Amino acid sequence: MTDRTSPLESFHEFLRSRDLKSTSQRDMIVEQIFSKPHHHFSAEELLETLREKDPSMSRATVYRTLLLLQDGNMLEELDIGKGHKYFEPMLGVSHHDHLICLGCEQIIEFESPEIESIQDQIIKKNQFEAVYHTHRIFGYCQLCQKKSK
Amino acid sequence: MTDRTSPLESFHEFLRSRDLKSTSQRDMIVEQIFSKPHHHFSAEELLETLREKDPSMSRATVYRTLLLLQDGNMLEELDIGKGHKYFEPMLGVSHHDHLICLGCEQIIEFESPEIESIQDQIIKKNQFEAVYHTHRIFGYCQLCQKKSK
DNA sequence: GTACGTGCAAAGACTTTGCAGAGAC
DNA sequence: GTCTCTGCAAAGTCTTTGCACGTAC
Numbered sequence: 001m002t003d004r005t006s007p008l009e010s011f012h013e014f015l016r017s018r019d020l021k022s023t024s025q026r027d028m029i030v031e032q033i034f035s036k037p038h039h040h041f042s043a044e045e046l047l048e049t050l051r052e053k054d055p056s057m058s059r060a061t062v063y064r065t066l067l068l069l070q071d072g073n074m075l076e077e078l079d080i081g082k083g084h085k086y087f088e089p090m091l092g093v094s095h096h097d098h099l100i101c102l103g104c105e106q107i108i109e110f111e112s113p114e115i116e117s118i119q120d121q122i123i124k125k126n127q128f129e130a131v132y133h134t135h136r137i138f139g140y141c142q143l144c145q146k147k148s149k
Numbered sequence: 150m151t152d153r154t155s156p157l158e159s160f161h162e163f164l165r166s167r168d169l170k171s172t173s174q175r176d177m178i179v180e181q182i183f184s185k186p187h188h189h190f191s192a193e194e195l196l197e198t199l200r201e202k203d204p205s206m207s208r209a210t211v212y213r214t215l216l217l218l219q220d221g222n223m224l225e226e227l228d229i230g231k232g233h234k235y236f237e238p239m240l241g242v243s244h245h246d247h248l249i250c251l252g253c254e255q256i257i258e259f260e261s262p263e264i265e266s267i268q269d270q271i272i273k274k275n276q277f278e279a280v281y282h283t284h285r286i287f288g289y290c291q292l293c294q295k296k297s298k
Numbered sequence: 299g300t301a302c303g304t305g306c307a308a309a310g311a312c313t314t315t316g317c318a319g320a321g322a323c
Numbered sequence: 324g325t326c327t328c329t330g331c332a333a334a335g336t337c338t339t340t341g342c343a344c345g346t347a348c
Binding site: 132 | 294
């Protein structure tokens, strides 16, 4: 929809809509997240990267900004079962699910309209009102399968 | 397969196969878990219940026994996105996935051979070796939908 | 008698929060 | 100038671990 606007612009728009302020810290965080092609990261990894550029970057600010981005639908949580959350940027990306390698933590994405449609039937049958879903398949990627041989 | 053996017997069998010992604490934990019909619980909830019967029950023992039960495939982890793990007993229960109510945390189970078979195709196409998967749909159950009106 | 198990408390990992000073608008 | 934000450190939550004592086999 808004292919023309940059992530930072979208973010500023979101802040304005909530009467929140733009700050250099928030901008730095958003720029860092959206500077890479679609990827996955943890809060602590992000903090570490940001501190290389600005050692005074606060852990609290990073966590608070991640919450903001989730509120603004620019970011989604992704639980890979490792005791901490992963995040994935969701700007200009359509819904998808994940194959997660238990060996190297590589994440492969997949989309399946067939599954989604069966899922819709299940939801209807249970008179449930769905908000979101996650479908994760854990196992070993091709490379890790070879390694273990 | 082993419908005739009780959960406690299965557990003892598992312990023997690993050269581990039966103890009254372990038995108490296993009995508590399998005393209810299929249900879901957190480690802390379980600990609290157990301490009502035996105030000296150790948190560490509970966590360690939960790990054992997972190793023995008698228990599965279920992440409902609340910062802590849920567990569900898996003895005599076939694989299923979950609808999770964001309002009351009620968990509805579903099974779909159609989804599983599409999933298998996806796994094959990505040359992945699947170990397990979780498919969770978050939203609102019928009751919570009514409440919010 | 010898592992292994238990209970305790401390440590760990990740995340959230209270507060005083700083900065956006 | 006001209201929000930041950084720090402390607190919180869930889970794991080290260690001395206890117990199953």
